[in-house]
Amino acid sequence: MPSPEPLKSGPITLRIVAEAAGVSISTASRALNGQAREYRISKATEEAVQRVAAELGFQPSQVARSLRLKRSGLVGVIVPDISNPFFSAIAREVSLGVEAAGYSVLLGDSREETTIEKRLVAQLQARQVEALLVCPVGLESQHLVQLDQSGLPVVVADRVFEDIQLSSVTSDNVAAGRIATQVLIDHGHRHFGVVSGVRESLPTRHRLQGIRQAMLANGLELDASSIAGDSYTNETGYQSTRELLGRHPEITALFAMCAPLAAGVLRALSDLGYAIPMQMSVVSIDDHPFAELMKTPLTAAAQNIEQLGRVAAEVLLERLKQKRAKDKTLSTGPGRGPVCHQVPASLLERASVAAPRPTSEF
Amino acid sequence: MPSPEPLKSGPITLRIVAEAAGVSISTASRALNGQAREYRISKATEEAVQRVAAELGFQPSQVARSLRLKRSGLVGVIVPDISNPFFSAIAREVSLGVEAAGYSVLLGDSREETTIEKRLVAQLQARQVEALLVCPVGLESQHLVQLDQSGLPVVVADRVFEDIQLSSVTSDNVAAGRIATQVLIDHGHRHFGVVSGVRESLPTRHRLQGIRQAMLANGLELDASSIAGDSYTNETGYQSTRELLGRHPEITALFAMCAPLAAGVLRALSDLGYAIPMQMSVVSIDDHPFAELMKTPLTAAAQNIEQLGRVAAEVLLERLKQKRAKDKTLSTGPGRGPVCHQVPASLLERASVAAPRPTSEF
DNA sequence: AGACTCCGCACAAACGTTTGTGCACGTGGA
DNA sequence: TCCACGTGCACAAACGTTTGTGCGGAGTCT
Incomplete structure (x- = not known):
């Protein structure tokens, strides 16, 4: 026996x-x-x-392996709101990408708060993630830069920073702003209202820059009072629309800087009794699966979210590879410096833009 | 010195x-x-x-702690598609809930495939997650039941199973089907087409059961040929609509069993030139943030996804507490058996349902 | 027959914690 | 003076892996 x-x-x-x-x-x-x-x-x-x-x-036991090998096989993903389709799409692509390479993803939801974002970063760091993908809330970068310099690869997506010392991937926001504006101009609009996201955030600034480029090229100018809003929410879209329309009755077109804002804009216009596009044209940045089923199918400069996510995953994996190599050779070189990827945006012309209504003189 | x-x-x-x-x-x-x-x-x-x-x-080092303490502070969350707003909303609530209790969440995306789901389950198990929330693809439960019985708490949500030996949380799908159907009946409809999700899945069966209950109570019957579709996708919604309308010209109302299906239904009706609700009424299960901005705001029996997610988080934490207690006392009792939570669904009456069109005799 | 080599495997240390136990010191009372 | 006891801390084992090194035996060569 x-x-x-x-x-x-x-x-x-x-x-x-x-x-x-x-x-x-x-x-x-x-x-x-x-x-x-x-x-x-x-x-x-x-x-x-x-x-x-x-x-x-x-x-x-992966835990024991991690301890011994000093690599956890984990990457952290931190987003401001996983229930936002934009971020969940990114999360999905990143998840699929890194899983294919044998990693698992630890998810963090920062609820749009820098404080929570910092806490999550620390938490994931303690859990020995090997790399971090952060869609930052967007106002502070120092904690991320430090982390990256301390040897934990960080890549940021979407709400990147000005003084970019981190690898990043983002849409070509300048172009997005430009092409969406160009549509309005091509239809004959001269007076725009811009419903803006968080003002200091770089994507917002870039989109504004694109808007201004297109206007300038056509001899137009955007004055500050035609911009309203300072966050990415539906509610802001609603309020800002009423504000702009009250302030500038001459406005014939509204520009919404992201999908939730667009939803708010549409809601406000509906409440105010505007017909789209007959009485008011609307363009948006960001597409949405339901965009073409809406009352007036929305014309938008769509970010290619899937591509953005895939690129993010690639960059992440690339940085991981670099790190492993470095850990082996003990070389402590600074690496190749941050790389900044931009994925193109593309125009989806639908039905929410038409020639401006005849002015009251007519 | x-x-x-x-x-x-x-x-x-x-x-x-x-x-x-x-x-x-x-x-x-x-x-x-x-x-x-x-x-x-x-x-x-x-x-x-x-x-x-x-x-x-x-x-x-959480890794070292995990090894020593034999608890990782991780819970696994597996969903069929994190970019689906339904699941990302659940993920969010669960994430917030367990984070508040000091856990982190390991995310897995099964891409609607049982094979991948199984692989993910094994992977997360190897990573020593302390509990697992699974929104199962829905066809196999054995691997989950085994896991649960082997001591790793598993709770399933949404696509639960018939022979339920697991703690679960789900919407009251029977009621959802019933109330959505009742709206149609109240408006005078007698001939429905049902665009169905995966047939064998329990939510689908429950929803059908609710539909039948409402019909039976009003002296109606649903025959098999008035049901089409066998998946939860937009494309299925589109195809099934054309199929049903071709087969049964007498149909005056369509019932879509989830949001993506509803999108497909709407797209098909739009292509076919139906005016909603004048020529065709539509109800859906599942609400959607854009639902009220659509061409015809969609009447729906909404699942309370946030609540569902919160309850799931609670159940998960409860099971974790039980487990820790048990691990301490070494008592190997079977626990209190699975608990099954149902969260109520509620009706959102909007504009997609009206009285049926006059029949051609008129 | 002895030295050398290669083969096939076992020993033990290390990763960073947590935790049961033991040791030294000091203080008090008898 | 001796014992008992409380205080304040250090030692070492353990969690489950990976991996550098050591060691015995069989074969080969001289």
């Missing part, structure tokens, strides 16, 4: 496998990690171990 | 802190974990350690 099965019953560890196979722990480890050849484990032993492991359903 | 700072430069470990404070590792650990009193560490030492730790920015 063999040993009477001590009934340890806990999870199957390498030691259990080794004993069952009648070899030492180290041999078992090497047999299972494909290191049989280099450590001269006989074919017979190797296969025996593998068989036993399979029979017992051995699952190596 | 003190020791010339060996320039270990790696991450700050407990040992570094202990040396800097001039105490042993164990003392440092206890000082930092609030165990000073019970292990008779003097107030002075305790504070010294805490000060040094703060100065050095000590962050205990």
Whole structure:
């Protein structure tokens, strides 16, 4: 009779496998990690171990591996709001991308608050994530830069920073602003209202810049009083619309800087009794799956979110590769410096833009 | 001169802190974990350690803790598609809920495939998650049940199973089907087309059951040929609509079983030139942020997704608490058996339902 | 027959924590 | 003076891996 099965019953560890196979722990480890050849484990032993492991359903403890290997196989993903389709789309692409490379993703939701973002960063760092993808709330970057310089690869997406010392991926926001504005101009609009997101954030600034470029090229100018709003929410879209229309009755077109804002704009226009596009044209940045089913299908400069997510995943994996290489060679070179990717935006012309209504003189 | 700072430069470990404070590792650990009193560490030492730790920015390695404590502080969340607003809303609530309790969430996206779901489950298990929230693809439950019985708390949400041996949280799908159908009946409809999700899935079956209940109560019956579709996608919604309308010209109302299906239905009706609700009424299960901005604001029986997510988080935390208690007492009792929560659905009457068009005899 | 080599594997240290136990010192009473 | 006891801390084991090194035996060569 063999040993009477001590009934340890806990999870199957390498030691259990080794004993069952009648070899030492180290041999078992090497047999299972494909290191049989280099450590001269006989074919017979190797296969025996593998068989036993399979029979017992051995699952190596990633925790123990992480401790020993000093790599957790985890990447952190921090977004301001995972229930926002924009971020969940990014999360999805990143998740698929890094999972294919054997990593798992630790998710953090910062609820649009820098404080929480910082807390999450620290938390994920303590959990030894090997890299971090952050869609920052957008106002502070110092904590991220520090982290990156301390050796934990950080890549930021979407709400990147001005003084960019971090690898980043973002849409070509200047172009997005430009092409969306151009549509309005091409239809003959001269007086725009801009419903803006957080003012200091770089995407907002870039989009404004694009808007101004297009206007300038057509001899127009955007004055500050035609801009309203300072956040990315539906409610801001609603309020800002009423504000702008009250202030500037000559406005014939509204520019919404993101999908939730656009929803608010539409809601306000509906409440105010405007017909779109007959009495008011609307363009938006950001597409939305339901955009074409709406009362008036919305013309928009769409960010290519999937592509953005995929690129983010690539950059992340690239940085991870670099890091592993560096950790091996002990070279402490500064790396190749941050890379900044921009993915193109594209125009989706639908039905929310038309020639301006005849002015009251007519 | 003190020791010339060996320039270990790696991450700050407990040992570094202990040396800097001039105490042993164990003392440092206890000082930092609030165990000073019970292990008779003097107030002075305790504070010294805490000060040094703060100065050095000590962050205990969660990996090492996990190994030693045998709890990772991680919960796994597996959804079929994180970019689907329904699941991302759930993920968000769960994330917020468990984070508040000190856990982090490991995210997995099964892409609607049982194979991937299984792989993810194994992966997360290897990473020692302490509990798992799964929104199952919906066809197989055995791997989850096994896991749960092997001691890893599993709770399933949304696409639960028939032979439910797992704690679950789901909408009251029977009621959702019933109330949405009742609206149609109240408006005078007699001939419905049902655009269905995955047939064998329990939510679908429950919703159908609700539909039938409402019809039966009004002397109507639903025959199999008035049901089309077998997945939750936009495309299925589109195809099924054309199919149903071709097969049953007498249909005056369509019932879409979820938001993406509804989008497909609307798209098809638009292509076919139907005016809603004049020529065709539409109800849906699932609300959508843009629903009221659509061409015809959609009447729907809304699941309360946030509530569902919050309840899921609660159940998860409850099971975690039970587990910790059990691990302590070594009692190996079966626990209180699975609990099944249902959150109510509520009707959102908007504009997509009207009295049926006069029949052609008129 | 002895030295050398290669093969096949086991030993043990290390990763960074937590925690049961033990040791030294000091103080009090008898 | 001696014992008992409380105080304040250090030692060391353990969690489950990976991996550098050591060691015995079989074979080969001289």
